[in-house]
Each structure stands twice: as C-alpha cells, then as structure tokens.
Amino acid sequence: MSSSMGASQPVIGIIGMGDMGRMYARRLAAGGFKTIYVCDKPERLADLEAELKGTGITPLLDGHAVSRLADLIIYSVEAAAIDAVVREYGPSTKVGATVAGQTSVKAPERDAFDRWLPADVDVVSIHSLHGPSVTTEGQPLIIIHHRGPEAKVRMVEDVFRCFKSRYVHLSYDEHDEVTANTQAVTHAAFLSMGTAWKSSSAYPWETARYVSGIEVIKVNITLRIYAAKWHVYAGLALLNPAAARQITQYADSASSLFKLFVQTRRAELAARVWAAREAVFGWKQDEDGQDEGRRPILLSEDVLDQFSLGSKTDGDAAEEQESPNSHLSLLAMVDCWAQLGIQPYRHLEVAGTPVFMLWIGVAEYLFRSRARLESALDAAVAHPVYRPDDLEFVVAARGWGECVRFGNFGLYERRFKEGADFFAPRFDEANKVGTQMIKAVQEAHRR
Numbered sequence: 484m485s486s487s488m489g490a491s492q493p494v495i496g497i498i499g500m501g502d503m504g505r506m507y508a509r510r511l512a513a514g515g516f517k518t519i520y521v522c523d524k525p526e527r528l529a530d531l532e533a534e535l536k537g538t539g540i541t542p543l544l545d546g547h548a549v550s551r552l553a554d555l556i557i558y559s560v561e562a563a564a565i566d567a568v569v570r571e572y573g574p575s576t577k578v579g580a581t582v583a584g585q586t587s588v589k590a591p592e593r594d595a596f597d598r599w600l601p602a603d604v605d606v607v608s609i610h611s612l613h614g615p616s617v618t619t620e621g622q623p624l625i626i627i628h629h630r631g632p633e634a635k636v637r638m639v640e641d642v643f644r645c646f647k648s649r650y651v652h653l654s655y656d657e658h659d660e661v662t663a664n665t666q667a668v669t670h671a672a673f674l675s676m677g678t679a680w681k682s683s684s685a686y687p688w689e690t691a692r693y694v695s696g697i698e699v700i701k702v703n704i705t706l707r708i709y710a711a712k713w714h715v716y717a718g719l720a721l722l723n724p725a726a727a728r729q730i731t732q733y734a735d736s737a738s739s740l741f742k743l744f745v746q747t748r749r750a751e752l753a754a755r756v757w758a759a760r761e762a763v764f765g766w767k768q769d770e771d772g773q774d775e776g777r778r779p780i781l782l783s784e785d786v787l788d789q790f791s792l793g794s795k796t797d798g799d800a801a802e803e804q805e806s807p808n809s810h811l812s813l814l815a816m817v818d819c820w821a822q823l824g825i826q827p828y829r830h831l832e833v834a835g836t837p838v839f840m841l842w843i844g845v846a847e848y849l850f851r852s853r854a855r856l857e858s859a860l861d862a863a864v865a866h867p868v869y870r871p872d873d874l875e876f877v878v879a880a881r882g883w884g885e886c887v888r889f890g891n892f893g894l895y896e897r898r899f900k901e902g903a904d905f906f907a908p909r910f911d912e913a914n915k916v917g918t919q920m921i922k923a924v925q926e927a928h929r930r
Contacts, residue, residue, distance in 0.1 A: 493581075493638065496553025497521045498546040498572060500531060502712065503585055504559035506615040512539050514645025520549045546572030553577065555642060557609070558592075559585040562718030563892060566595040573599035581605045581635045587662065587715060588722040589655045593629065605631025607639045610658065611648065612665075612836045614711060616918060622837070624648035625658055651833055663725035664830045665839040668819065670716050671730045671883050672812050672842070673705045675737075678879035678898065679872060680705075681905040697845040701812070703920055704838055710910040713899035720887045721895060727887050732822055734877075734884030737815035741877045744809065744863045744870070753860050756814055759821035760850050772851030809863035811873045813846050815880070837921045 495516055497504050500523040508521050519540045523531060531542035543549050550556055550572050560568050565586055573596075576582060582604055584592040589608065596606050606629035613622045624643060628636045640650060653661065680687050687702045708716065720726050743752040757768040766772045820827055827843050849855055862869060886894045 492516060493554035493642065494552060495519045496549040496556040497559055498549055498556065498568065499523060499559035501559065502615040507557060507559060507585065508540050509538070510619060510646060520552055522546055522549050547575040550575040551577055553580060555581050555583065555639070557583045557585055561714045562586045562588040562591055562722050563714065565592050569595040569599045574601065576601055576604045578603050581607055581631065581638065583607055583609045583639065585609055585611070587719045589627065589658045590724055591722050593655045596629070605635045607631065607635050609639065616914060617837055617921070619646040619648050622648050623651050625651050625653055627653060627655055627658060629655065659723050660725050661830055661833055662719060663723050663729055664825050665836055667719045667723055667726035668729040668733050669839050669842050670708060670719065671733055671880070672816055673708050674883055674902070675876055675879040676701055676812060677705045677709055677902040677906065678882065679875035681902050682875045682879065683872065697848060700841050700845050703916055704841060706906050706909055707914060709903045709906050710914055713896050716899065717892055717895045721890050721892060729819065729823060730887045731884045733815060733819040734880040736818040736822060737811060737877050737880045740811060740814055740818060741873055744873065747864045749860065749864045752863060755818065756856065756860060759818045762821040763817050763827065764847065764850055771853055807858045807862035807866060809869050809873060810849055810859045811876055813849050814859065816842070817846055817850060841921065
C-alpha cells in the first residue's frame with residue numbers, strides 16, 4: 484500500500500467474485516488494505532464466507548451492501564452482464580464514491596455507468612491485461628479517467644501500487660481499440676488452431692510436427708485459452724466494436740492465402756507475404772530483419788523445447804526435417820495486420836499482454852529470417868503434409884469469424900466448450916507449463 488494514503492486508506496468493494504475478482508481481493512488484502520467487502524450472487528454467500536475466513540476479506544450478501552459501504556467499488560463481472568448488474572446495484576452507490584469496472588470490453592461498461600450510476604459518483608475504471616494465474620508485476624494495468632477530479636485517479640493509482648503493475652492511461656475508446664488489436668484477433672487465431680485440431684481429432688502433442696520450436700507456443704497458449712472462462716473471450720470479441728472487423732479480416736487473410744497454396748501460385752503468394760512483412764516489420768525482401776534499439780522477443784527456439792507437452796524421438800526429428808511448416812496461422816496474422824494498417828509493436832509497448840507478446844515474438848521470429856520465410860512459402864505450395872491441417876484451420880477461422888459477425892453468444896459458447904472438452908485432460912499441465920514458458924521468454928528477452 485502506498486504510504487501517501489497514510490491511515491486513511493479507502494474501503495474497497497468488489498462486486499463479482501470470479502477468478503479475477505478473487506485475484507483482486509486477495510492481492511489487495513496482501514497489499515495491506517484492512518477493509519475489503521466482496522459479494523457474488525446471494526446464494527454464494529455461505530461458500531464465500533467459508534472460503535475467505537481468516538483472510539481479512541469480508542463477504543456481504545449482495546452489491547447493494549457493498550455499494551453502500553465502499554469508497555472504491557470495482558465491478559468484476561462479465562461484459563455481457565455489466566448493464567444488468569450496474570442497473571441493480573448502481574443506485575445504492577455511496578455518495579462521493581469512485582466506481583471502476585474490471586471488464587474486458589469498455590463500451591458496454593461506459594454505457595452502464597453513464598446510465599445507472601448517480602451523478603454524485605466518480606468513475607475511474609481499470610483493466611488488468613492478463614489472466615488471474617499470471618503475476619501482476621510488470622503487467623499493464625489500464626486506468627481510464629471517465630469522470631471526477633484528478634485526485635480520484637491518484638487514489639486509484641495508490642490503491643493498485645501493491646500490484647506493481649505498469650500503469651497505462653487511456654480513454655474508453657482507446658482501450659477498446661488497443662484490446663481489439665492485442666487480444667481479440669490474437670485469441671481468434673489460437674481458438675482457430677484449437678478448433679482445427681479438434682476437428683481433426685488430433686492432439687497436437689502426439690504429433691511430431693507440434694512438439695518443438697515455435698509450435699510449442701502455439702500448443703501451450705491454445706490450451707491456456709481453452710482452459711479459461713469462455714465468456715471472457717466472447718465479451719472481447721462480440722462486444723468490442725473494433726474486434727469484429729479484425730477477426731473477419733484474419734479469417735479473410737487465412738482463406739486468401741490458402742487459396743494461393745492450393746493453386747500453387749507461389750509468385751503471387753510470395754509477393755503478398757513479402758509486402759506484408761515490409762508493411763508490418765519494415766524489412767525489405769532483400770534483407771534479414773534488423774532493428775536498431777529493439778531486441779527480438781524470441782531469440783531462439785531452443786528455449787521453448789523444454790516446455791513441450793509431447794516428446795520427440797529421433798524418427799520424429801527426421802520427419803520434422805522433411806516436412807517444413809507453412810505456418811498459415813502466422814502468415815495470416817501478419818497479412819491481417821498489414822491489410823488493416825496495424826502496427827503491433829506500438830500496441831505491445833502501450834498495453835501488450837503476455838500472450839500477445841509471444842504471438843508477436845513467434846511472428847517476428849519467422850519473418851525476421853528470409854530463409855525461414857522462404858521455407859514456409861515452399862511448404863505452402865510444394866509440401867502437402869500440412870495441407871489437411873491448413874484446410875481445417877481455414878474452416879475454423881471462418882467459423883469463428885461468422886460467430887463474431889453474427890454476435891451470437893450461444894454459438895460462441897458452444898464452439899468454445901466443444902474445444903475445451905477436447906483439450907481438458909491436459910489443462911492443468913498446460914497452465915503450469917504455459918506460465919513457466921511465458922516467464923522464461925520474458926526473462927530471456929530482458930537479458
């Protein structure tokens with residue numbers, strides 16, 4: 484806790500005790516805050532009392548009770564539910580209190596706060612750009628000053644100083660644009676990989692092609708996403724006004740590139756890929772990627788092999804050597820960024836998540852080397868080994884794109900849960916290994 488608060492620390496209230504609400508409550512309690520009130524659905528009160536006994540965190544019956552007592556009230560609920568929850572509990576907000584939302588999409592949150600909160604309440608919203616299992620230290624924490632005096636922003640900064648996060652000040656609109664660029668389309672790529680593997684009835688860690696190098700990142704992050712709550716990703720994709728355009732373009736990029744694969748139009752494919760490389764990374768076709776002042780995120784694939792969920796035999800190594808990967812998911816990502824004029828490094832510096840950092844890292848690693856990129860182009864048109872996987876990936880990307888375009892939460896949930904059920908046996912291991920992998924890559928990047 485910041486010493487600037489002295490003895491007059493604010494009373495904290497958290498409405499919604501899902502994974503992120505729990506993480507916030509426990510981290511703030513560990514940071515020295517003496518009075519923290521929390522609630523979830525009324526029927527969960529007894530369970531919360533048992534779970535939080537002795538922690539210094541006090542469960543209350545509902546959001547009315549929390550809102551009347553707290554100086555800083557944090558709504559940690561699904562983006563799709565924020566309007567209904569604020570409509571119910573917002574009118575009970577203590578006079579002069581500050582309200583924040585820990586939702587992943589801010590357009591619905593802003594509308595709910597403007598509509599249902601009393602005029603004598605201030606709004607300084609927040610968003611931790613990481614999941615509950617990732618350390619808060621060094622991660623971006625968005626702070627949005629919507630209404631109220633500047634002193635309330637300082638108060639929020641002081642409250643969350645114990646997180647040791649990196650503060651990023653944005654507007655509501657800027658937040659949704661950045662998260663669309665760094666999260667929504669990135670998640671769509673990994674969800675598409677998962678759907679493709681499920682549709683092929685193939686666990687990637689049982690296939691030699693996916694147990695080493697940058698494939699390890701693809702597999703581990705895919706499982707990490709499917710092990711999380713579906714509504715987190717649905718809200719990012721379906722409620723963010725900027726997300727649908729990007730996810731649709733990603734599907735279009737994957738489809739367009741795949742058509743060039745199957746038509747063996749290598750020259751046209753190469754021209755498009757090299758143009759995307761220059762547009763996104765600034766490297767011309769006749770030069771390997773070099774950046775003055777920017778260290779590559781992924782220096783070597785060797786650091787990744789230790790985090791594989793599968794194992795590779797000598798025979799597997801020979802098969803891998805004979806079967807270069809087209810890396811369609813990565814070619815489509817860079818093509819998508821190029822088509823939309825997105826500069827991923829700018830967003831990484833502002834508010835990049837650990838997953839986005841790894842995704843840029845593997846794309847950068849592939850595109851930095853002319854030899855690696857040429858190998859991917861050769862594989863795309865001349866080696867049929869990955870063609871079935873690429874076909875399933877394109878179909879999956881189209882499916883997720885249509886789901887987002889239609890704004891269909893029910894379809895999104897069904898598609899997500901089908902993938903989650905398929906991968907569920909390895910979730911615990913994948914989460915543990917994924918956390919270690921993220922830490923290892925970040926530490927190697929900093930050295």
